Amino acid sequence: MTASNTISISYADARTSSGDLLKLGIMVLLWGFSWPAMKICLLSISPLWLAAIRFGSAALCLFLFTGIRGELKFPVKQDIPIIASVGLLQMMAFTVLGLIAMTKVAAGQAALLAYTTPLWVSLITVVVLRRSLGKSQLYAVIAGLLGIVVVFSPSLLNGQSAAIIGDIMLLGAALCWSIVIVHVRQHQWHSSPLMLAPWQMLLSALPLMIIALITEGIPHINWNTELVSLLVFIGPLATCFCFVISLAVGRRINSVSMSVATLGVPVIGLFSSILFLGEKITLAIAVGVVLILCSLVGILIGPAKMGDQQI
Numbered sequence: 001m002t003a004s005n006t007i008s009i010s011y012a013d014a015r016t017s018s019g020d021l022l023k024l025g026i027m028v029l030l031w032g033f034s035w036p037a038m039k040i041c042l043l044s045i046s047p048l049w050l051a052a053i054r055f056g057s058a059a060l061c062l063f064l065f066t067g068i069r070g071e072l073k074f075p076v077k078q079d080i081p082i083i084a085s086v087g088l089l090q091m092m093a094f095t096v097l098g099l100i101a102m103t104k105v106a107a108g109q110a111a112l113l114a115y116t117t118p119l120w121v122s123l124i125t126v127v128v129l130r131r132s133l134g135k136s137q138l139y140a141v142i143a144g145l146l147g148i149v150v151v152f153s154p155s156l157l158n159g160q161s162a163a164i165i166g167d168i169m170l171l172g173a174a175l176c177w178s179i180v181i182v183h184v185r186q187h188q189w190h191s192s193p194l195m196l197a198p199w200q201m202l203l204s205a206l207p208l209m210i211i212a213l214i215t216e217g218i219p220h221i222n223w224n225t226e227l228v229s230l231l232v233f234i235g236p237l238a239t240c241f242c243f244v245i246s247l248a249v250g251r252r253i254n255s256v257s258m259s260v261a262t263l264g265v266p267v268i269g270l271f272s273s274i275l276f277l278g279e280k281i282t283l284a285i286a287v288g289v290v291l292i293l294c295s296l297v298g299i300l301i302g303p304a305k306m307g308d309q310q311i
Contacts, residue, residue, distance in 0.1 A: 010103050020249045022280035024261050026243045032111070032268020034238040036276045037230045038099060039107035047099035049219045050234075052208035055091055057235030058243070059201035065244065078190045082183065086196075087203030090180040096208070097173035098133055104166030106279045109271025113151065116292060118259065118299045119144040121177035128182070131221050140298030147291030194247050201239075259300045264295060 043052050044112035066072040075083055094114070102110045122141055125131050133141065148171070208210065212219070221227070250258050273279045 007171075017252075020252055022054070023245050023249050024253070024258075026250045027242045027249070028261060028264040029268060030233075030238045030242050031262075031265045031281060033272050034234055035102075035107045035111040035269035036273045037234055037238070039102050039110075039273070041227065041230050041234065042099065042103060045219065045221055046212070046216055047096060047103065048208055048216060049214035049221075050099055051092070051095045052205055052212055053231055054095065054235045054239055055201045055208065057231070058206040058239035059198055059205050061236045061240040062201060064196055065240070066195060072198070075196055075199050076190050078188065079196055082187045082189070083196055083200050083203060085180050085183045087200040088207075089176040091200060091204035092208060093176040094164070094173045095204075097176070101166040101169040101173070105170070106163045106273060107277060108266075108270035108273035108279050108281075109151065109285060110166075110170055111266040111273070112285070112289060112292060113148070113167060114173050114177075115263070115266040116144060116148065116171070116174045117178045117181060117256060118296045118298070119292075120175050121181050124178055124182050140295045142295075142300065143189040143291050144295030147288045147295060148167050149267070149293060151288035154282065161196050194244070195245060197247075260297060263296055267293070305309055 034138050038050065043051070063072060098110060119141060121138060122133060126133060152167055154160075154165070155167060246258075267289075270281070270285075274281065
């Protein structure tokens with residue numbers, strides 16, 4: 001994350017260690033496996049309560065973590081906008097839309113569409129920030145849009161309204177995250193991202209709990225060892241632990257490497273859903289995966305030449 005209007009990137013970073021690569025791999029695996037895990041939890045818990053439990057448990061862990069490190073402080077007013085943006089859009093809206101969508105579509109497909117964020121960041125950059133795309137990035141955006149159409153096509157052709165709504169919600173989730181990415185690039189940081197993270201997660205969890213209580217009441221959950229294990233995995237591990245990893249490693253490797261690595265999340269999400277949930281890869285999903293992943297790679301590395309570039 002940076003406070004300037006541009007992000008400096010390069011293909012290689014001599015400081016990248018094998019330890020950082022290992023941590024990055026663990027993060028991608030945990031994020032990827034979290035998609036089928038959330039799908040299983042949705043059999044026992046509603047989307048609102050699942051999101052509230054996820055961010056409530058993650059917030060508690062981060063408050064403890066930053067407190068032990070002596071980094072727990074109240075945020076300054078200049079950082080309130082970024083706390084609101086990340087907490088309400090990236091965490092609350094992205095997660096709730098994704099969870100509701102997974103009651104309508106397969107978990108692997110959900111992971112694929114939810115991680116189309118670089119595509120929407122590019123479009124926001126053109127439409128809102130009035131910046132132009134390079135030719136390779138333009139082709140990549142077209143390929144990504146075509147891939148989304150291919151993924152949508154079975155639901156559209158078969159008139160499956162629930163699946164269409166689910167797909168649209170996933171694209172809405174990706175758009176929410178994309179808005180936050182653009183905001184993060186523009187924000188003038190006064191506190192470190194780690195110091196703000198507990199407050200962002202708390203801001204996400206509290207409204208979710210209130211809304212869930214008002215609309216659904218106290219949940220009647222059939223607690224068992226598997227469900228508790230999955231909730232611990234989704235909250236403290238895949239949310240809190242991976243967030244800390246992303247901040248630590250993200251400071252030592254270039255942004256292109258970090259962004260391309262996270263493209264492994266929808267791939268892991270797709271194949272782990274096949275493994276654990278028995279989901280099938282249709283021709284539309286297979287073609288869509290190829291088009292969307294090629295698009296995202298092209299968007300992320302398209303402007304980079306030899307040496308550092310500004311995007």
